[in-house]
Amino acid sequence: MAPTSPRIRVRRLVLADLAAAQAIERESFDEGWSATAFESELRHNGAARYVLLERAAAHRWEAVGFAGLWLQYDEAHVVTVAVLPHERRNGYGRILVHALVTVAAAYSMTAATLEVRASNTAARALYSGYGFWEVGERKQYYRDPPEDGVIMTTEALASERYRGRMARLGTSLRERFGDAATPSAAGMGFDV
Numbered sequence: 001m002a003p004t005s006p007r008i009r010v011r012r013l014v015l016a017d018l019a020a021a022q023a024i025e026r027e028s029f030d031e032g033w034s035a036t037a038f039e040s041e042l043r044h045n046g047a048a049r050y051v052l053l054e055r056a057a058a059h060r061w062e063a064v065g066f067a068g069l070w071l072q073y074d075e076a077h078v079v080t081v082a083v084l085p086h087e088r089r090n091g092y093g094r095i096l097v098h099a100l101v102t103v104a105a106a107y108s109m110t111a112a113t114l115e116v117r118a119s120n121t122a123a124r125a126l127y128s129g130y131g132f133w134e135v136g137e138r139k140q141y142y143r144d145p146p147e148d149g150v151i152m153t154t155e156a157l158a159s160e161r162y163r164g165r166m167a168r169l170g171t172s173l174r175e176r177f178g179d180a181a182t183p184s185a186a187g188m189g190f191d192v
């Protein structure tokens with residue numbers, strides 16, 4: 001591990017992490033979940049799987065980002081990825097997307113898909129690094145401000161090419177952050 005890399009951990013986001021996730025969300029999106037809606041999502045949406053990324057601080061772990069997906073039939077739908085504004089461009093977004101794809105593959109999802117604001121160049125670049133291709137758009141999909149959504153999807157997660165991509169991306173994350181950057185789904189706390 002590079003000596004300057006902070007110690008991190010990636011784990012399943014649980015109800016006790018609600019406040020931490022909401023603090024990140026408030027700083028990341030103009031429109032976000034209300035506390036009640038997010039709590040209900042965690043309690044009642046059996047298709048939802050969320051991950052939390054924490055960094056070691058003096059004697060405790062600090063949440064720096066979180067991400068989530070829905071298991072929709074055989075396809076994973078990425079719902080959110082967010083990193084605290086002052087922690088961005090440190091590779092944490094990649095760790096979170098890597099974790100989501102790992103979870104999706106562990107639940108035998110064939111592919112992963114998402115919508116993103118057309119103007120969100122940061123997220124589009126992050127997703128494209130993880131093999132999400134732009135396959136279409138949804139006109140005026142977003143409100144406040146109104147904007148088109150870009151639909152992005154991966155090729156088959158089980159394909160040799162995609163698994164090769166994940167292996168290369170995983171190696172680069174481990175070189176930078178150590179093994180903790182790429183836990184298995186079970187290692188994150190999912191019952192797979």
Ligand SMILES: CC(C)(COP(=O)(O)OP(=O)(O)OC[C@H]1O[C@@H](n2cnc3c(N)ncnc32)[C@H](O)[C@@H]1OP(=O)(O)O)[C@@H](O)C(=O)NCCC(=O)NCCS
Nearest residue numbers: 028080081082083088089090091092093094122123125126
């Ligand atoms: C999108 C987001 C999660 C990226 O998180 P991050 O921790 O900054 O991402 P990383 O540092 O891992 O960056 C990975 C790659 O994404 C791309 N990227 C990230 N931020 C970028 C920016 N501001 N401009 C252009 N490309 C960017 C780059 O390709 C980057 O690789 P590089 O640093 O080697 O150039 C973060 O900007 C965020 O939380 N935004 C607000 C919430 C949001 O819009 N979420 C996505 C929609 S659900």
